[in-house]
């Protein structure tokens with residue numbers, strides 16, 4: 053049975069594309085071409101945390117498959133789905149206030165560096181300009197080993213802190229301290245935690261500045 057997508061379309065500010073209108077133009081492509089052929093049932097181009105919350109509520113109500121995508125660099129295809137694709141790339145504002153970087157979930161690393169550097173601050177995020185900040189921050193990426201990253205990132209929510217700890221434990225058990233494992237995002241989905249607004253604070257940045265990541 054087709055989910056009543058018009059129900060979701062009515063309550064979000066961003067665009068929803070599906071059926072004959074479906075296009076992934078403007079949505080970051082999966083970096084791993086192996087996933088090119090997985091076509092989502094619908095793409096929700098979220099412009100705010102409110103859009104994300106409505107989309108997740110809709111997905112749960114109708115028990116649909118889904119994935120969230122920021123920069124699309126997940127090599128394991130975890131941001132690819134044949135269900136509902138939650139595209140956060142329209143949420144890409146980067147601002148700096150008194151040394152604090154506030155970054156939308158869809159900003160890519162190159163944009164973050166460019167804006168941060170204009171204000172004389174930066175974060176230790178690596179070198180690939182098209183990596184999405186959400187996947188990088190939630191998955192700890194591969195720049196730091198998980199225990200190092202756990203010390204570098206602080207989360208305001210207890211639930212997110214617990215998940216960060218769980219990821220470190222999971223990687224330690226797998227014997228791959230810095231290697232790919234489930235991202236915090238996947239763990240959150242497994243545990244049905246609210247994903248719409250998690251806030252992480254990056255404690256170690258150059259020039260003692262503090263980078264804040266909101267998503």
Ligand SMILES: Cc1cc2nc3c(=O)[nH]c(=O)nc-3n(C[C@H](O)[C@H](O)[C@H](O)COP(=O)(O)OP(=O)(O)OC[C@H]3O[C@@H](n4cnc5c(N)ncnc54)[C@H](O)[C@@H]3O)c2cc1C
Nearest residue numbers: 122123124125126130131178179180184186187188193237
């Ligand atoms: C070519 C290449 C270069 C790389 N270079 C670097 C580098 O320089 N530095 C570095 O640290 N890492 C690097 N990485 C690793 C990269 O940080 C991780 O693969 C990261 O998870 C990619 O994030 P993304 O947002 O681009 O990917 P996506 O595929 O969009 O997302 C990755 C995961 O996060 C989830 N997710 C995305 N957005 C959200 C959201 N808003 N809320 C909840 N979950 C979300 C997805 O569902 C998926 O599980 C590189 C990877 C590749 C393939």
